[in-house]
Amino acid sequence: MRIVQLANFYGPRSGGLRTAIDQWGRGYVARGHEVTVIVPGPRADEKVMPGGVLRITRTAPQIPGTGGYRLVAPRSVEDVVAGLRPDVLEVSDRITLRGFGRWASRRGIRSVVVSHERLDRLLGILTPSRAARALADLANRRMAEQFDAVVCTTAFAATEFDRIGAPNLVRVPLGVDLAAFHPDHRDDTLRRIYARPEQPLLLHCGRLSPEKRADRSIDALRDLRDRGVDARLVVAGDGPRLDTLRRRARDLPVTFTGYVDDRARLAALFATADVTLAPGPHETFCLSALESLAAGTPVVASRSSALGEILTTDCGALAQDAGAGFARATHAMLAVPRGLRSGHARRRAEQFGWARSVDGMLTTLDG
Numbered sequence: 001m002r003i004v005q006l007a008n009f010y011g012p013r014s015g016g017l018r019t020a021i022d023q024w025g026r027g028y029v030a031r032g033h034e035v036t037v038i039v040p041g042p043r044a045d046e047k048v049m050p051g052g053v054l055r056i057t058r059t060a061p062q063i064p065g066t067g068g069y070r071l072v073a074p075r076s077v078e079d080v081v082a083g084l085r086p087d088v089l090e091v092s093d094r095i096t097l098r099g100f101g102r103w104a105s106r107r108g109i110r111s112v113v114v115s116h117e118r119l120d121r122l123l124g125i126l127t128p129s130r131a132a133r134a135l136a137d138l139a140n141r142r143m144a145e146q147f148d149a150v151v152c153t154t155a156f157a158a159t160e161f162d163r164i165g166a167p168n169l170v171r172v173p174l175g176v177d178l179a180a181f182h183p184d185h186r187d188d189t190l191r192r193i194y195a196r197p198e199q200p201l202l203l204h205c206g207r208l209s210p211e212k213r214a215d216r217s218i219d220a221l222r223d224l225r226d227r228g229v230d231a232r233l234v235v236a237g238d239g240p241r242l243d244t245l246r247r248r249a250r251d252l253p254v255t256f257t258g259y260v261d262d263r264a265r266l267a268a269l270f271a272t273a274d275v276t277l278a279p280g281p282h283e284t285f286c287l288s289a290l291e292s293l294a295a296g297t298p299v300v301a302s303r304s305s306a307l308g309e310i311l312t313t314d315c316g317a318l319a320q321d322a323g324a325g326f327a328r329a330t331h332a333m334l335a336v337p338r339g340l341r342s343g344h345a346r347r348r349a350e351q352f353g354w355a356r357s358v359d360g361m362l363t364t365l366d367g
Contacts, residue, residue, distance in 0.1 A: 004035075006077065007038070022051075031362065033362075035053045038058060077097075087110070089112070115284070119160060122211070149364050174352070202273060208237050221254065222252055224330060270297055283305040284306050286301070290310065298315050299315070317330075
């Protein structure tokens, strides 16, 4: 099968969408398929990636205030896609590339769109919830009609398509690299950089953009310290909110590492922390939380996100969407002996390997 993946918001260095597309692509190639991924970038380029995927980059403008994300115009990729003569088109975008469902249908090509986010939740940041829901329902109905299948990674992500009765909805959970992220990567030397042995070490890992709500991780630390818990926080990531967050944390023991481009160091950070905080209320899966579990570190997450489907009481906790709520849940998690926390977290992550996710996607792509 000749598979072409199309994506916008393909992070320049990292990101959950980029990780999913890359892992799926390598998995397709390993199972004998021919794969090309087309993504936006600062300049046109073609490169065969590790794992055998051909990555074609098309020049696209940067979106202000997003930390480097770009949006490619459909006309700049249409001729490329046509020349590749795909058997199936996998689209990871709901803005400029959504029209490729109809484009594929006119040519007898199967098309699948992956919903990486909740449109109603994103619109709800900008407009009243009732209006956001109505706009999302209209857009989702039109999009679902254009594609042969709509893929969502969790029931939370699927809610807005269940609401409109989309008949072509498919659930395919994401996975985690269980070798790269492992409790054995705990690094006591690294830990001493950020905290003394008796001090709880908290980690927030992700893009520092408004919807990720890293401010709640900082507020949780403040609340914990007001309770007498001598905790420290590491914020790993970069983004448009960095300066604002630095100001918010100026009187607290918070270390901002910036973007961590060393995958081994990131894995060590996850394995070394005592608790990872995932306060984003709109997360439809949150791969960084799954990476934390794989590294043996429990996660405290927003109760209003999809992580309620992933976390169990043994490996994490759900918190109300405020710093105080995260502080209470984190305090309770820290009371559990580290060995128990680590074992439960790792066992939960082992239920989410990438092989299962690739198999689910291939079944959907094949129709």
